[in-house]
Amino acid sequence: xxxxxxxxxxxxxxxxxxxxxxxxxxxxxxxxxxxxxxxxxxxxxxxxxxxxxxxxxxxxxxxxxxxxxxxxxxxxxxxxxxxxxxxxxxxxxxxxxxxxxxxxxxxxxxxxxxxxxxxxxxxxxxxxxxxxxxxxxxxxxxxxxxxxxxxxxxxxxxxxxxxxxxxxxxxxxxxxxxxxxxxxxxxxxxxxxxxxxxxxxxxxxxxxxxxxxxxxxxxxxxxxxxxxxxxxxxxxxxxxxxxxxxxxxxxxxxxxxxxxxxxxxxxxxxxxxxxxxxxxxxxxxxxxxxxxxxxxxxxxxxxxxxxxxxxxxxxxxxxxxxxxxxxxxxxxx
Numbered sequence: 001x002x003x004x005x006x007x008x009x010x011x012x013x014x015x016x017x018x019x020x021x022x023x024x025x026x027x028x029x030x031x032x033x034x035x036x037x038x039x040x041x042x043x044x045x046x047x048x049x050x051x052x053x054x055x056x057x058x059x060x061x062x063x064x065x066x067x068x069x070x071x072x073x074x075x076x077x078x079x080x081x082x083x084x085x086x087x088x089x090x091x092x093x094x095x096x097x098x099x100x101x102x103x104x105x106x107x108x109x110x111x112x113x114x115x116x117x118x119x120x121x122x123x124x125x126x127x128x129x130x131x132x133x134x135x136x137x138x139x140x141x142x143x144x145x146x147x148x149x150x151x152x153x154x155x156x157x158x159x160x161x162x163x164x165x166x167x168x169x170x171x172x173x174x175x176x177x178x179x180x181x182x183x184x185x186x187x188x189x190x191x192x193x194x195x196x197x198x199x200x201x202x203x204x205x206x207x208x209x210x211x212x213x214x215x216x217x218x219x220x221x222x223x224x225x226x227x228x229x230x231x232x233x234x235x236x237x238x239x240x241x242x243x244x245x246x247x248x249x250x251x252x253x254x255x256x257x258x259x260x261x262x263x264x265x266x267x268x269x270x271x272x273x274x275x276x277x278x279x280x281x282x283x284x285x286x287x288x289x290x291x292x293x294x295x296x297x298x299x300x301x302x303x304x305x306x307x308x309x310x311x312x313x314x315x316x317x318x319x320x321x322x323x324x325x326x327x328x329x330x331x332x333x
Contacts, residue, residue: 075128095107
């Protein structure tokens, strides 16, 4: 995607104009060492060592555009440990820095909670947050993994009113992996439900990509902010998470009256592994590189022939020419 921004005035107008048509609200459940580093969340933050204290930060806003709102009620936070025991976690009100829907910087009401990772396996943080302004009750889950090959607990049901049960283990997933799951409402299949899919951006990255989207897709920019699919008759859905980062997947029960009730699953996606390596030189390319190196050596000898120097200087120049030519040939790859 081209992210070059060329017109400052146009950029500012787009940022303000995007506020009324921004992407979906989500409860952001981010592990971090402090409020100062909460926005630098990475997939590694959802990994823990045995005996560590894990602090979870809870914010309300648009992950894609990095737009924040004050949390309008105190979230209920619990953890289901790998052995199935559930612990309710006390919350503490805090403030975090960010931007509002008008693009103005400020501080926003948020919360945090902590727990001790005392078992290997997968602990599920699950949160209930009610927002009257959005007419929404938001149930969110995130997995904290501990222990080599201790891959159990990640698909457990925690009993949320609307809940996503993942089919894929939600850690160790690379970019472009497909994530699938089942949406439940009151423990039963939630068929035909809208499923929103959105990735988190830092403040600077969010500004840049929103500006680019507004410019490229002025007819409907939010279509690339929040992706959308639906659950099938069995409540199942799939979606390809095509970038590394922190992804939000939410299925919503939309009753005829009353508040919408959404279940959200957070998936940390790592970069491609193993990293793509440069392709080796083909036989023809290697032959060309050797020929260029030989020519460089001959040029070096001619240059050294008429130059008074210590014995062997011409040889040194020749070798240097060969190495330099091979280096340049490799860099072209």
